[in-house]
Amino acid sequence: MSQRTDAVLITGGSKRLGLQFALKTLELGFSAVIHYRNDISEALKTISPKELKDRVHFIQHDLSEKPELILDKAHNLPVNLVGLVNNASIFTEGNLEDIDDLKKIIWINALVPAQINTFFARKIKKGWIINITDAIIEKPNSRFQNYRISKQLLQQLTRQQAYLFAPNLRVNALAPGAMIPASTEDQHYFNSLSEIIPMHTTGDLHSLMNAYEFLIKSPYITGETIRVDGGWNIVS
Numbered sequence: 001m002s003q004r005t006d007a008v009l010i011t012g013g014s015k016r017l018g019l020q021f022a023l024k025t026l027e028l029g030f031s032a033v034i035h036y037r038n039d040i041s042e043a044l045k046t047i048s049p050k051e052l053k054d055r056v057h058f059i060q061h062d063l064s065e066k067p068e069l070i071l072d073k074a075h076n077l078p079v080n081l082v083g084l085v086n087n088a089s090i091f092t093e094g095n096l097e098d099i100d101d102l103k104k105i106i107w108i109n110a111l112v113p114a115q116i117n118t119f120f121a122r123k124i125k126k127g128w129i130i131n132i133t134d135a136i137i138e139k140p141n142s143r144f145q146n147y148r149i150s151k152q153l154l155q156q157l158t159r160q161q162a163y164l165f166a167p168n169l170r171v172n173a174l175a176p177g178a179m180i181p182a183s184t185e186d187q188h189y190f191n192s193l194s195e196i197i198p199m200h201t202t203g204d205l206h207s208l209m210n211a212y213e214f215l216i217k218s219p220y221i222t223g224e225t226i227r228v229d230g231g232w233n234i235v236s
C-alpha cells in the first residue's frame with residue numbers, strides 16, 4: 001500500500017484567500033483537502049494539473065448544517081490529516097438589532113469552526129488548527145457589528161480550544177488586514193486604505209503566507225493570534 005501523505009483541510013479553500021492557503025499548503029509539501037460550497041473553477045485554473053491529480057482533493061459541503069460532515073468526508077480520502085484551516089466565513093454588513101443576521105454570522109464564523117475543531121480533535125492525535133480571524137476587530141464599528149463580534153468570538157475560541165486540545169493539537173489564529181477586497185466592497189474605499197495603514201500598502205499576501213508557514217512550523221506556539229495587517233490595527 002502506498003504511504004499516505006500528510007494533508008491539510010482548508011474550509012472555503014477554492015478561491016480568494018482560501019485558495020492562497022491551499023497553494024502555500026502544497027508548496028510546503030502537504031496534500032490539500034479543499035472544502036468549498038459553490039464553485040471550484042478558480043482552483044482548477046490556478047493549481048497545476050499535476051498537483052490537482054496527485055495532491056489535491058475537493059470536498060463540497062454547505063457549512064450551514066452538520067459542518068462536522070466535512071471531517072467524515074476527509075477521513076475517507078487516502079491522506080493523513082494533520083492540519084485544519086478554518087477560513088470559510090461570511091463578511092457582510094449587519095448590526096446587533098438584526099438578531100437573525102447575528103445568529104447566522106456567529107454560526108458560520110465562530111460556532112462552525114469550533115464544532116469542526118472539536119471533531120478534528122477527537123479524530124486527530126497530533127496536529128494543528130489555524131483559525132482565520134481579522135486584524136480589525138478590537139474597536140467597535142457601526143457597519144460590521146455582527147461580523148466583528150463573530151470574529152472576536154473565534155479569537156476567544158482559539159485560546160479556549162488551544163487550552164483544551166494541548167498537547168495533541170495546537171490552535172492558533174491568523175488575523176489578516178486588508179488583503180483582497182470583498183465582492184461587495186467599494187474598490188475606491190479599499191484602495192484608499194493604503195493611505196491609512198501605517199505600512200502604506202494593502203494585499204501583502206506574501207507576508208500572510210509567511211505567517212501561515214511560521215505557525216505550522218512552530219511547535220511551541222499555541223493559543224496565539226498573529227496579525228498581518230501592516231499595522232492597520234494600531235490606527236483603527
Ligand SMILES: NC(=O)c1ccc[n+]([C@@H]2O[C@H](COP(=O)([O-])OP(=O)(O)OC[C@H]3O[C@@H](n4cnc5c(N)ncnc54)[C@H](OP(=O)(O)O)[C@@H]3O)[C@@H](O)[C@H]2O)c1
Pocket residue numbers: 011012013014015016017018036037038039061062063064086087088089090091108132133134135175176177178179180181182
Ligand atoms: N479578504 C480580506 O482582505 C480579509 C481581511 C480580513 C480577514 N479575512 C478573513 O480571511 C478569510 C478569507 O477571506 P476571503 O475574503 O477570501 O473570504 P470570503 O470570500 O468572504 O469567504 C470565504 C469562503 O467562505 C465560504 N463560505 C461562506 N459561507 C459558507 C457556507 N455556509 N458553507 C460553506 N462555505 C461557506 C465561501 O464559499 P462560496 O464562495 O462557495 O460561497 C467563500 O469561498 C475569512 O475568514 C475572512 O474573514 C479576509
